[in-house]
Amino acid sequence: xxxxxxxxxxxxxxxxxxxxxxxxxxxxxxxxxxxxxxxxxxxxxxxxxxxxxxxxxxxxxxxxxxxxxxxxxxxxxxxxxxxxxxxxxxxxxxxxxxxxxxxxxxxxxxxxxxxxxxxxxxxxxxxxxxxxxxxxxxxxxxxxxxxxxxxxxxxxxxxxxxxxxxxxxxxxxxxxxxxxxxxxxxxxxxxxxxxxxxxxxxxxxxxxxxxxxxxxxxxxxxxxxxxxxxxxxxxxxxxxxxxxxxxxxxxxxxxxxxxxxxxxxxxxxxxxxxxxxxxxxxxxxxxxxxxxxxxxxxxxxxxxxxxxxxxxxxxxxxxxxxxxxxxxxxxxxxxxxxxxxxxxxxxxxxxxxxxxxxxxxxxxxxxxxxxxxxxxxxxxxxxxxxxxxxxxxxxxxxxxxxxxxxxxxxxxxxxxxxxxxxxx
Ligand code: AMP
Ligand code: GLY
Numbered sequence: 006x007x008x009x010x011x012x013x014x015x016x017x018x019x020x021x022x023x024x025x026x027x028x029x030x031x032x033x034x035x036x037x038x039x040x041x042x043x044x045x046x047x048x049x050x051x052x053x054x055x056x057x058x059x060x061x062x063x064x065x066x067x068x069x070x071x072x073x074x075x076x077x078x079x080x081x082x083x084x085x086x087x088x089x090x091x092x093x094x095x096x097x098x099x100x101x102x103x104x105x106x107x108x109x110x111x112x113x114x115x116x117x118x119x120x121x122x123x124x125x126x127x128x129x130x131x132x133x134x135x136x137x138x139x140x141x142x143x144x145x146x147x148x149x150x151x152x153x154x155x156x157x158x159x160x161x162x163x164x165x166x167x168x169x170x171x172x173x174x175x176x177x178x179x180x181x182x183x184x185x186x187x188x189x190x191x192x193x194x195x196x197x198x199x200x201x202x203x204x205x206x207x208x209x210x211x212x213x214x215x216x217x218x219x220x221x222x223x224x225x226x227x228x229x230x231x232x233x234x235x236x237x238x239x240x241x242x243x244x245x246x247x248x249x250x251x252x253x254x255x256x257x258x259x260x261x262x263x264x265x266x267x268x269x270x271x272x273x274x275x276x277x278x279x280x281x282x283x284x285x286x287x288x289x290x291x292x293x294x295x296x297x298x299x300x301x302x303x304x305x306x307x308x309x310x311x312x313x314x315x316x317x318x319x320x321x322x323x324x325x326x327x328x329x330x331x332x333x334x335x336x337x338x339x340x341x342x343x344x345x346x347x348x349x350x351x352x353x354x355x356x357x358x359x360x361x362x363x364x365x366x367x368x369x370x371x372x373x374x375x376x377x378x379x380x381x382x383x384x385x386x387x388x389x390x391x392x393x394x395x396x397x398x399x400x401x402x403x404x405x406x407x408x409x410x411x412x413x414x415x416x417x418x419x420x421x422x423x424x425x426x427x428x429x
Contacts, residue, residue: 008305009033009059011076012067015333015364015385016290020065020304022362023297025049028305031059037376038365062086063309066266069287073099073147077266087265088308090286094257094264098286101183102145108281111256113249115281116185120145123170123180132184133162139187142166146178150226155187188282190275193237194230194292197250197270198307200316201263204250205307206242208233208299208324210292216340218417225340226382229418231330231393232295237274245272245279253284265312294364294387295329330396330419331387332404333366337411339381347409349376349383354406360389360396361403378409393419 006028010020018038021030025043032039035051042048056064056071057079064080066072066089075092096103102120109115117136121129133140140162144152152175154165169179194212197204210232216222249270257264269285269292288297297304302323310319336343349368356363364387367380386403390396397419404414 006062006305006309007031007060008063008065008308009056009061010035010039010065010067011056011071014067014290015366015382016288016293017067018364018366019294019297019362019385019387020067020288021049022364023300023304024065024308027303028063031061033059036365037368037370038363056080057083063088063305063312065089065308067287069095069098069147069285072266072286086309086312088312090262090264090266093262094266095286097268097284099147100145101143101283102181104284105183105185107253107256107260108284111252113252113281114277114279116141116188118183118185120181120183121170123172126167126170129166129170129182129184130163133166134159136184136186139189141185141187142169143183143185144169144175144179145181145183146175148175148178150224152178153224157187188273188275188280190273190280191236192282193234193241193245193272193274193279194289195242195245195250195270195272196288196292196296197246197268198311198316198322199250199254199264199266199268200311201265201314202254202258203316204246204254204268205316205319205322206246206250207296207322209237209242210234210289210296211237212289212292213415213418216335216413216415218415223340225335227289227291227333228335228415229330229332230289230291230295231328231396231419232292232299233324233328235393241272241274241279245270249279249281263314265314291331291333291385294331294362294385298362298387298389299324299327299329301325325389327389327391328393328396329387329389330393330400331364331385332400332414332418333382334384334386334404334407334409335382335413336367336378336380336409337413339413343381344411345378345380347378347411349378349407349409351407352376352384355386355403358388358399358403358406361399362387363403363407383409383412
């Protein structure tokens with residue numbers, strides 16, 4: 006079997022590496038880390054060829070944008086086997102209004118909300134003022150993870166609403182907003198692999214969204230993660246599958262959406278159990294870089310069975326009893342204005358440590374073949390261990406071997422006791 010992974014980041018590198026335990030993988034456009042052979046002897050390659058022109062037995066689409074743009078539909082029309090929802094299912098991530106409406110129709114526990122379009126500023130402000138505490142203002146459309154404000158300051162919320170609805174801050178994506186009541190608790194990322202009817206959960210993960218150690222500074226695409234999450238309690242996953250994932254999948258099905266892909270439930274674990282914060286329609290990044298390496302059962306079989314519409318044919322999902330921790334090395338100036346082009350050294354040392362994988366997030370080779378930084382997040386160093394502390398120690402040992410000018414690293418990823426990533 007040959008699998009094609011669509012995308013270019015560390016999540017796609019992790020997908021390629023774990024699929025590469027049992028199949029050959031071509032990634033498009035891939036990255037400089039996706040090349041060579043895996044320990045199991047399977048070939049990994051990156052190509053500039055468009056996905057539509059690649060021959061493969063299974064397509065796995067990494068990021069949300071091509072899913073929202075209907076790449077899975079186009080590939081299916083050509084008779085390809087695809088893991089990833091069509092544009093109809095991808096609206097769960099492409100429109101917060103659609104996501105919240107569907108969750109409400111499915112009876113899923115989620116924050117109280119309302120949505121407004123430009124021209125409804127007065128009504129939007131009135132709803133916002135009626136909320137008891139923390140205010141959450143979201144652009145309806147995709148805004149590269151930057152469209153959400155969580156604040157306790159009503160004046161800040163009101164100013165944000167005015168900017169979004171007038172199109173000043175996010176253009177069209179913000180001309181419709183979702184306003185929500187803030188939820189309290191600990192966040193948890195749960196990946197459910199879905200075949201249209203059934204869903205199976207992978208290990209839950211926690212990610213670190215803010216740039217600075219101690220959870221300070223602006224939000225990023227994610228500075229690290231760990232899995233599983235002992236403090237979440239073993240029942241949270243079962244409850245989230247029963248109350249959130251299964252009803253959503255059933256609702257989608259009733260509405261004619263055959264959802265084959267990952268349903269990533271961003272959860273808030275509060276005193277009443279898990280509530281839904283958001284759905285994403287792809288694996289989380291960097292959570293995938295810890296959840297996937299922990300898998301002991303075969304990923305290619307699992308994703309192919311889901312893509313075929315029958316998870317019952319897949320082997321039981323099994324994960325290692327240990328833990329995984331990943332730490333992101335980001336460029337200077339990230340997230341506001343990353344400065345790139347710096348030489349990266351030390352990868353040979355880091356990459357050869359036992360149980361360590363260095364996934365490339367934003368790198369390129371220069372004319373001499375040397376690796377240089379080429380994005381905000383540059384590398385994601387992921388390590389396995391028998392427990393969280395040993396995985397963490399290995400990840401930080403490997404990060405210490407890597408260098409590029411101005412490298413930013415959080416030093417508290419998976420620090421014990423785990424830090425809640427509650428915003429605000
Ligand atoms: P979203 O794009 O919907 O995932 O929101 C981005 C982040 O904002 C989430 O991961 C949470 O950290 C935070 N957030 C979103 N909605 C809420 C909410 N209702 N209550 C508290 N935090 C939230
Ligand atoms: N780690 C958060 C996300 O992938 O959206």
